[in-house]
Amino acid sequence: MAEEFVLSIFRGDAEGGEEVEYHVPRIEGMVVLDAVHHVQAHDAQDLAVRWNCKAAHCGSCSAEINGMPKLMCKTRLDEYQGETVHIQPMRTFPIIKDLVTDVSWNYEVAKKIPAFNPGVAAPFHMQQWDVDRIQEFHHCIECFLCQDVCHVLRDHHEQDEYYGPRFMVKMAEFEMHPMDRADRIPQIKNEGGIGLCNVTKCCTTVCPQHIHITDNAIIPLKERVADRYYDPIRNFFRKLGGKDENAKQETPT
Amino acid sequence: MAQASQPGLNRPKTQAGKMPYWVEPVFTIIAFSGFVIYALWEVLFHNMGTYHNYVSPFFSPDIAGWFGLHILTALYVAWMPLIFRFSCYYYRKEYYRAFSFHPFGCAVTEPKSHQTRHYNGEWKINNLHRYTWFLAVFVLIFLWKDVVQGFIFSNGFGVGIGSLILLINAILLTGYTFSCHAWRNMIGGRKDCFSCTTTHGPKQKPASYGIWQRVSALNVFHGWWAWASMFSVWIADLYVRLLMMGVIHDVRLF
Amino acid sequence: MNIETMETHSFDVLVLGSGGAGLRAAVEAASEGGVSVAVIGKSLLGKAHTVMAEGGAAASIGNLDAPDSWQTHFYDTMKSGHYINNYRTVEVFAKEAPSRVLELEQWGAVFDRTPEGLIMQRAFGGHSFRRLAHIGDRTGMELLRTLQYKAISMDIKVFQEVTVTRLLMDGSRIAGAMGYYRSDGHFVLFKAKAIVLATGGWGKLYKVTSNSWESTGDGAAMAYRIGADLKDMEMVQFHPTGMVWPPGVAGLLVTEGVRGEGGLLYNSEKERFMVRYDPERQELSTRDVVARSIFKEVQAGRGTPHGGAWLDISHKKADFIKQKLPGMYEQFLTLGDIDITKQPFEVAPTCHYQMGGVQAQAETCATTIPGLFAAGEVACGLHGANRLGGNSLADILVFGRRAGIAARDYAGALKSDVTIDESVVEAEVARVLEPFNRPDGENPYAIHEELQAVMSAHAAIVRSEDDLKVGLGKVLALQERGRRMGTSGSRVYNPGWHAVFDVENMLMLSELIIRGALERKESRGGHWRSDFPDELPEMGKWNFVHQYSADGDRVQRVPVPEMPPVLAEICARPVAPGRESAAGTSQVPPRKG
Incomplete structure (x- = not known):
């Protein structure tokens, strides 16, 4: 077994840059982030990397390892035995420096989502089997790897038209909450741009929390949008009955 | 949003012990193309799909016959499963990846030509997937009738290779049809709360929850069902066709 | 500026x-x-x-x-x-x-x-x-x-x-x-x-x-x-259960929920040693007790291969573990190659809380x-x-x-607006930029590593007068070196520069921890002195308060506030309120499984 790992880390900023090679001694069970820290402490003090918990709880250390969006703290180096490991910043977001990108766009989107709006006061009576579904979405650590890999944002730069997988999950979390009274379907369809998702499932593939983003969040939301907007028969009956069966109270703003 | 040109690889490197990213879409291209070519040959050049008690899934139900038509009979049936599959959420993934490179693989940079053409997302027509589901169920009922018929030979009950193929085909199609995302929404996915409406008290899980949960469990493997049932239809039809052409002979197991 | x-x-x-x-x-x-x-x-x-x-x-x-x-x-x-x-x-x-x-x-x-x-x-x-x-x-x-x-x-x-x-x-x-x-x-x-x-x-x-x-x-x-x-x-609280192996993840938290959901601790002789240290609460004893117990077991030569204790929840159903402890399951599987639904895993105390x-x-x-x-x-x-x-x-x-x-x-x-002394701001700007003047100064990462080593050796779970004094000397020496920390590169997202201020703060607080520990000549809770192994009622009357002064830290004894009778009465009870009926049997809820 090799005694060291070879890392090729992108060094640079918005002006440009290049990959620089570093050698890191091998420690059993070491993850990519450990190696980056080693480089920081010994070879390049100013190597910029964002990280917090080093336990896959906070979702800070997102990067592209050998071209795949991953968490550096959760990627074992022994997976890449004998290879040079290329580490680059997330591609979808503007680079600040080295491995750090400007993810502020995500926080702008987050602000657009109306707060949870329960009709009644806690304590709620909810069965575990009723909340299992939304608890899956609560696993999200906001690492934004799904946003990074989503081709709508990554290749087509439709940031103004589509909120991205993370926020589809967030909206699903509120929309499917047994107690939420806000009507979120129009936002999901219009400003949220759910139609831009073509269910190619890369978000699900890269999710470090194994959330079934496409199958359990986006597609069910697409179906709810279809219920409301694209189902002529339901529309007909809705008009006939004079009531909107999907209608919940509008969110107070 | 302004984008500077970003560093990074244009496609992920293949990790040791794992398949390269292009294997899946290339397989999809080959399999889909093969099936479509086969289906065209079958639909356009044949008017019959029955061999004794075996009916090919391409020709069932005999809608053309109901109207007294005898030409291109498979066309009257084939469009139903075709649009069901075309609007299927799983197939969308496969064809958007393999045929329109949106994207070809995860973290694979899309071709240059995509930069000049505006990306508009999905076709809105796909939202009608729910209606195609009913068509698929309609066809499926007849396929189960054919399964039963496949076990009844001129001399009574029996089991042939063909009967088993038709049976397996019907099972796989049923799995595929009832793991559908649109069906999952119809059967309960659109509800936020199951316990809120139950009449058996809040602790009892209502039947609708049980069904939704089972559909959800099947749904996890929707892609598997999709592939398996596509191949089973292919094999079932080919089997009947080869019997009709006299290339092979059915084996009666008992 | x-x-x-x-x-x-x-x-x-x-x-x-x-x-x-x-x-x-x-x-x-x-x-x-x-x-x-x-x-x-x-x-x-x-x-x-x-x-x-x-x-x-x-x-x-x-x-x-x-x-x-x-x-x-x-x-x-x-x-x-x-x-x-x-x-x-x-x-x-x-x-x-x-x-x-x-x-x-x-x-x-x-x-x-x-x-x-x-x-x-x-x-x-x-x-x-x-x-x-x-x-x-x-x-x-x-x-x-x-x-x-x-x-x-x-x-x-x-x-x-x-x-x-x-x-x-x-x-x-x-x-x-x-x-x-x-x-x-x-x-x-x-x-x-x-x-x-x-x-x-x-x-x-x-x-x-x-x-x-x-x-x-x-x-x-x-x-x-x-x-x-x-x-x-x-x-300082040391959480009894941190990951031990592999070294890359040493210290990573293993939630107390593992024990809360029924996980049991064993030493290398397959003995449930917590029964010995705290017969009533066993695994669900307080963190100071459990951490100390694991430490003692390791000292006594009954530790696991990498110096910890075995924690085992594999007697519970796999589905239960995956539902109640999904993060732990995943953490051990990806980082430690261990399936906790099937096998025990090593844990050892890790610094957790102040x-x-x-x-x-x-x-x-x-x-x-x-x-x-x-x-x-x-x-x-x-x-x-x-x-x-x-x-x-x-x-x-x-x-x-x-x-x-x-x-x-x-x-x-507050009626009036606050005013800020400009000279203080200007001085602070100069101070913060100073590390750039010393591109060959002390490496903040190296100082941090040394500080961690000192604190872990001299002021961790077990402490003694001599050890603490040696530690204090080392910390003061590091503080001296810390004044010469330097950095290179630009101000754009420069972690080396950021680290300088983190390390400065840690150097200061380390000193206070050691000085406080020297004052508290007893063992109490998270503070365990090998030279004063008992909890002393006299020391329990005091908190130690640190005040900044130009010539160094001033530690003062201040009395712990005295409880009014109604609260004192609650604390004086032999069993917790509400558990009186169970007092004859056991202090803890019955352990399931």
């Missing part, structure tokens, strides 16, 4: 720290409108160390165990803190925790449910009843995420990735803070009528720690420098500096000598809110 051209903001209430306590304070401060509120975080929003809290939030809601009450929670917390807690802080805490937890549910947190559909509660070390409201093993994340989305839906300005290096005064009262944006290094000045300190702990002082890089004690160090009193600094911190009043969280309030791990008073698991998440909710109210009221009552 000219103060005129510096980016300047004015707020009524400025919250330092975007973890649970900080966000809860901001939400409260902004809840009535008319008060401008800002939150500053060293990281991105939603990444604070609160996400690492796993087990749950302790609140006597009594959904599973109806006899639970605030009195029992009070009793447990005082007992676990070995009675050097501020009783009034504990009282406020125990009474208010349930409504704070319910409030979270109102804001969108989805706790695990009981069969009745209410918030599920789990057993935890040192709690007399099943008390921890939880969401699997990621309760802190749920709590932080809920507060994060609550905060952004309100009129609160959030500054992400801003390091504050100094608190500013207007005479004797607080007037603001200054710091720089980590992204490009430009300075920013905040004028504020009131400041809530919610900067968390300083677990990064130790080599083996469950804490994230942020836990460098910035808030406590800054407050200390401007004259706030720090208390109980010697009280009971000590900025002295804060119970009702208002006010510190000794007018206008400065402290909440959460940075504050001191609630946990005494040992924190109960689950009390920190409830702590940040209860006192985050109280600090928010107090800061809002204080700022509202």
Whole structure:
């Protein structure tokens, strides 16, 4: 077994840059982030990397390892035995420096989502089997790897038209909450741009929390949008009955 | 949003012990193309799909016959499963990846030509997937009738290779049809709360929850069902066709 | 740098720290409108160390165990803190925790449910009843995420990735803070009528720690420098169960929920040693006891191959483990190649929490500096000598809110605007830029590593006079070297430069921990002296308070506040309130499985 790992880390900023090679001694069970820290402490003090918990709880250390969006703290180096490991910043977001990108766009989107709006006061009576579904979405650590890999944002730069997988999950979390009274379907369809998702499932593939983003969040939301907007028969009956069966109270703003 | 040109690889490197990213879409291209070519040959050049008690899934139900038509009979049936599959959420993934490179693989940079053409997302027509589901169920009922018929030979009950193929085909199609995302929404996915409406008290899980949960469990493997049932239809039809052409002979197991 | 051209903001209430306590304070401060509120975080929003809290939030809601009450929670917390807690802080805490937890549910947190559909509660070390409201093993994340989305839906300005290096005064009262944006290094000045300190702990002082890089004690160090009193600094909690192997993940937290859900501890001789150390509570004893027990087993040669104890939950059903402890399952599978549903795993103590911190009043969280309030791990008073698991998440909710109210009221009552001394700002700019003048200066990473080694060797789980004195000498020497820390490169996202200030703060707090530990000549809670192995009633009457002075740290004994009779009576009971009927049999709820 090799005694060291070879890392090729992108060094640079918005002006440009290049990959620089570093050698890191091998420690059993070491993850990519450990190696980056080693480089920081010994070879390049100013190597910029964002990280917090080093336990896959906070979702800070997102990067592209050998071209795949991953968490550096959760990627074992022994997976890449004998290879040079290329580490680059997330591609979808503007680079600040080295491995750090400007993810502020995500926080702008987050602000657009109306707060949870329960009709009644806690304590709620909810069965575990009723909340299992939304608890899956609560696993999200906001690492934004799904946003990074989503081709709508990554290749087509439709940031103004589509909120991205993370926020589809967030909206699903509120929309499917047994107690939420806000009507979120129009936002999901219009400003949220759910139609831009073509269910190619890369978000699900890269999710470090194994959330079934496409199958359990986006597609069910697409179906709810279809219920409301694209189902002529339901529309007909809705008009006939004079009531909107999907209608919940509008969110107070 | 302004984008500077970003560093990074244009496609992920293949990790040791794992398949390269292009294997899946290339397989999809080959399999889909093969099936479509086969289906065209079958639909356009044949008017019959029955061999004794075996009916090919391409020709069932005999809608053309109901109207007294005898030409291109498979066309009257084939469009139903075709649009069901075309609007299927799983197939969308496969064809958007393999045929329109949106994207070809995860973290694979899309071709240059995509930069000049505006990306508009999905076709809105796909939202009608729910209606195609009913068509698929309609066809499926007849396929189960054919399964039963496949076990009844001129001399009574029996089991042939063909009967088993038709049976397996019907099972796989049923799995595929009832793991559908649109069906999952119809059967309960659109509800936020199951316990809120139950009449058996809040602790009892209502039947609708049980069904939704089972559909959800099947749904996890929707892609598997999709592939398996596509191949089973292919094999079932080919089997009947080869019997009709006299290339092979059915084996009666008992 | 000219103060005129510096980016300047004015707020009524400025919250330092975007973890649970900080966000809860901001939400409260902004809840009535008319008060401008800002939150500053060293990281991105939603990444604070609160996400690492796993087990749950302790609140006597009594959904599973109806006899639970605030009195029992009070009793447990005082007992676990070995009675050097501020009783009034504990009282406020125990009474208010349930409504704070319910409030979270109102804001969108989805706790695990009981069969009745209410918030599920789990057993935890040192709690007399099943008390921890939880969401699997990621309760802190749920709590932080809920507060994060609550905060952004309100009129609160959030500054992400801003390091504050100094608190500013207007005479004797607080007037603001200054710091720089980590992204490009430009300075920013905040004028504020009131400041809530919610900067968390300083677990990064130790080599083996469950804490994230942020836990460098910035808030406590800054407050200390401007004259706030720090208390109980010697009280450092070592969580009994951190990961041991592989070395890359050593220290990573293994939630107490594993034991709460039925996990058992064994030594290398397959003996359930906790039965020996604490026959009543066994695995669910308090953290100080369990950590010490594991330490002793290893000392006695009964440790696991990598120097820990075995923790085993594989007697439970795999599905149960995956549902209740999904994060742990995943963590061990990906990082340690261990399937915890099938096999036991090694655990050893890891630095986890600081009971000590900025002295804060119970009702208002006010510190000794007018206008400065402290909440959460940075504050001191609630946990005494040992924190109960689950009390920190409830702590940040209860006192985050109280600090928010107090800061809002204080700022509202303040007639005049604050003024800031320009020369102080200019001097601080010069100080912060100084490391760039020393590109060949001391490497902050190296100093940090050495500090961790010193603290781990001389002031960790077991301490003694001689050891502490040697440690103190080493820390003082490191402080001297620390003055020559340097960095190279630009101000754009330069972690080497950022580290200089983190390390400065840690060097200062390390000294206080050792000085406090030298003063407390007894063993109590998290503080274990091998030369004074017993808990001494005389020492239990005192807290040690640290004050900054030009010629070094001044440690003073101040009396632990005396409880009024009604509370003293609760603490004096032989069994916890509500458990009287069970007293004859066992002190703990029956262990399932």
